[in-house]
Amino acid sequence: MGLEAEYSRERVFNTPLCEQGLVGFGIGMAAMGHTAIAEVQFADYILPAYDQIVNEAAKYNYRSGGQHSAGKLTIRAPCMGVGHGALYHSQSVEQLFMGVPGLKVVIPRSPIQAKGLLLSSIRDPDPVIFLEPKILYRSSVEHCPVDDFTLPLSSAEILTPGKDLTLISYGAPLYTCAQAIEMLRNPSSTISAHISPHLRTASIELIDLRTILPWDRETVVESVRKTGRCVIVHEAPVTAGVGAEISAHVQKEAFLNLEAPVERVGGWDTPFPHVHESFYKPGPTRILDALVRTLTY
Template identity: 50%
Template sequence: MAKINMLQAINQALEIAMKEDSKALIFGEDVGHFGGVFRATSGLQEKFGKDRCFNTPLTEQGILGFANGLASNGFKAIAEIQFADYIFPAFDQIVNESAKFRYRSGNEFNVGGLTVRTPYGGGIAGGHYHSQSPEAYFTQTPGLKVVVPRNPYQAKGLLLASIRDDNPVIFFEPKRLYRASVGEVPEGDYHIDLGKAEVMSHGDDITLLGWGAQLEIIEKAAAMAEEKGISCEIIDLRSLTPWDVDTVAESVRKTGRLLISHEAPLTGGFAGEIAARIQQECFLSLESPISRVCGLDTPYPLIHEKEYMADQYKIYEAIVASVNY
């Protein structure tokens, strides 16, 4: 075990994947000798050469078109989109090509070797073009998996599982935690199964559910609630598609309450899908309406970032309201 940050954990996972498979390629804007804007790929070009870790032109649609071509020919294509906000020019390639390759060919060919890495989320005063959380756009697309880690241990294990998965995966990395999140991580190879949530802490009064950077904020809110005698169960969803309905439903049947929090705007956010499904699965167990504490339905602001964020105080107030309903 070594104490490292999330960027170092991601870099370790990429190095392991490159050593494991000679057909694994890493590419994106400035990922070569520069190591990417956040340095996640630092040193990989030196270790594996310019043919396997290289820069692309500044065209996201081109990056994903190129990635689809590589993956359809048996390569492990690991594409980086510099910020999740920039993924939209590649939207057509992802949802109309990557996601449908296997289905449209009757499984004669596929792009299952494709992994798209991209940093998402706010908290860095990045304004409206460097702070968005667009994960929900992709959860409605059959054929894609969507994964979001919360700390270095999760990042390394989930990224290795994503690269090895037989389906295209979009791997959203919480950039606010790249260097802020530090933890013990095995130095060797391991993976964390996709589609399985983790119960981080057990409680009896309310289930708190989130993913990525939001878990740190949820934990702070839960600590505030615990001081008032409210017992919180915290779940990290980790994979949004597929998502672990059974683990969440089992928790809600026990606590009778559910609060979901994410950075993305409230309307159309993935919390709405979770709320609808859990209401269907756990209706007779619910003691209060399912709560959603999310970002605002506005463009992501710069100077009002703190007001926009679904912080621990908003979550704490929602916890109290749910328990006192």
């Protein structure tokens, strides 16, 4: 708010609601050396611009042999479910970009993370897709520093250390993962009343990926080698999701350390529903079940 008044309409302006056009415009600005931040109002509507992003922005540096680049382009887009967005306003599209060399994909979990990661994205030499979980706009509160600061891209953060299981997520589902861990430890919870007492003392290592392309393989593999168990959570469908890529790499690099199959918890393989979004998204009960299955395998 107030950006146009502070920086003028020369730098801050609305565009027509044409995603292919506004992203293409941003690529052109970046190619000319300007810093361009393009906002797609909902990540669901980034698909008309998919050709521009994949075939132009991501390849511009490579195809010119490093002479030209669209690396000064950052594309912001709200993503994930908000409770009433339905099939065109609640989708998670990050997995559509995981196989695109030349891009970076970042998803913050909180205001401080959003500011530090966004400033890093804007200054990064590669074009960045910056996906903001929309449900956190009004539910995630922090005292965010007003000073300029950055947080490293492609560097996962261990939120709670542990030794018995590695729980991996990013964005809004991290808070649901924390709920599931609390339910596991809480004997008074009716949902988890059946859980054996020895499981309640399990030490869970919760990791926020922050960047999913390229993701922090070293931190994840080191954690799984230590714990021997791994659960991955995301809102996007399980099939061909972020969890599929991570689990494939984990079993390759930490196969001899695994005590259980890598478990994935995600959205169902259906379009995002019109109603009952909470039944589609991975809730704390589904995550808790995955933790128990993995710990007791």
